[in-house]
Amino acid sequence: MSEQFYYGGQAVIEGVMMRGRQALGIAVRRPDGTVTVREERLRPWSARWPFLKWPVVRGATALVEAMVIGVKALNFSASEQMAEEEGEELGFKELAVTFAVALLLTVGLFVVLPALIIRFIQDYVAHNVLLNFIEGAIKITFFALYIVAIARLDDIKRVFQYHGAEHKAINCYEAGLPLTVDNVRRQSIVHTRCGTNFILIVLLLSVFVFSFFGRPPFLLRVLYHLAVLPLVAGLSYEVIRHAARDDAFFLIKWLATPGLWMQKLTTRAPDDSQIEVAIRALQCVLARDGVLTEADAAGPAQQAAPAEEPATEAARAGTGAGAAHAG
Numbered sequence: 001m002s003e004q005f006y007y008g009g010q011a012v013i014e015g016v017m018m019r020g021r022q023a024l025g026i027a028v029r030r031p032d033g034t035v036t037v038r039e040e041r042l043r044p045w046s047a048r049w050p051f052l053k054w055p056v057v058r059g060a061t062a063l064v065e066a067m068v069i070g071v072k073a074l075n076f077s078a079s080e081q082m083a084e085e086e087g088e089e090l091g092f093k094e095l096a097v098t099f100a101v102a103l104l105l106t107v108g109l110f111v112v113l114p115a116l117i118i119r120f121i122q123d124y125v126a127h128n129v130l131l132n133f134i135e136g137a138i139k140i141t142f143f144a145l146y147i148v149a150i151a152r153l154d155d156i157k158r159v160f161q162y163h164g165a166e167h168k169a170i171n172c173y174e175a176g177l178p179l180t181v182d183n184v185r186r187q188s189i190v191h192t193r194c195g196t197n198f199i200l201i202v203l204l205l206s207v208f209v210f211s212f213f214g215r216p217p218f219l220l221r222v223l224y225h226l227a228v229l230p231l232v233a234g235l236s237y238e239v240i241r242h243a244a245r246d247d248a249f250f251l252i253k254w255l256a257t258p259g260l261w262m263q264k265l266t267t268r269a270p271d272d273s274q275i276e277v278a279i280r281a282l283q284c285v286l287a288r289d290g291v292l293t294e295a296d297a298a299g300p301a302q303q304a305a306p307a308e309e310p311a312t313e314a315a316r317a318g319t320g321a322g323a324a325h326a327g
Helices: 057-081 092-124 128-150 154-174 181-185 195-213 218-243 250-266 272-288
Strands: 008-012 015-019 023-029 035-041
Touching: 008 057, 008 154, 015 057, 015 154, 015 272, 023 057, 023 272, 035 272, 057 092, 057 218, 092 128, 092 218, 128 195, 128 250, 154 181, 154 250, 154 272, 181 272, 195 218, 195 250, 218 250
Parallel strands: none
Antiparallel strands: 008 015, 015 023, 023 035
16 A cells, blocks of 8 residues: 655745645746646656655655755746746756755854854853753744744735645645635645744754754854754654644644744735635646546646656655645
8 A cells, every 4th residue: 555645835926836746736827817837747866765765864855855846846936927028947057056045044044143142142051951942942033033024025925825825725635625716715724734834843853952962162063953954854854744644642743833823924815816826736736646637627727838857856845755745
């Protein structure tokens, strides 16, 4: 019996990306009001290297794959918004620079800056666990403030609405209901496997894991955090997988609860047109996986040509082991 597969995805610019077993579906509403859907064949890294399916290892792999596929999906959605101006997708070099800049900003804000603050207060804190708890609280505060700040931008507000639409579509499908706008609209805007939840669990687990490293100097502290991040990401992924189960251990459910609260910041109630886009993206991958017929998934939207280059398998943190985060 094959392992249960969890569909998931992420919001992009004026659209939603969904990931299935065999394909990636990106639905985007263009400036003229039409919806274009792009399908890309998935080639999971774990299909070539089976050890990447191992517990914990698959979580670290999911993090990297999610970042790669997320940047590509955002690139496509941005190009669709500039289609009337003959906008072109970024090439590999431009994507690499974008990825590197985003990575450096993330490390600077959530690793280097908190470690710098800890450097100045560690002499006043006696216990290592408490010191790491303070560092974790600083990171969570920075993350929350960052979300609140960008949420003031109109474009980001719409991305958050598409994030909500993506969650609602996944919740509707997992409830066994037909994917109609009315059914999707009634679903919850939060989801246990959301990428926001993943980030919060990473920050919480880091408090425990980094307590084993004592009080290294500033530079070593930063390097230790970066070196252990794949382990923390892997553990967090396993927590999210278990928390999504109906019979999840209560401590795991408790650990995942703050991420559900944080989703109130990263999602907004979508309108019907945004829900339609999320449905189209999910229908695309369901049809490819044989869950829906091509006729069921067809609609009035404009169908984009398949991508020439296959994508790696991921969604916000999906893996070849059969799971994806919902946003």
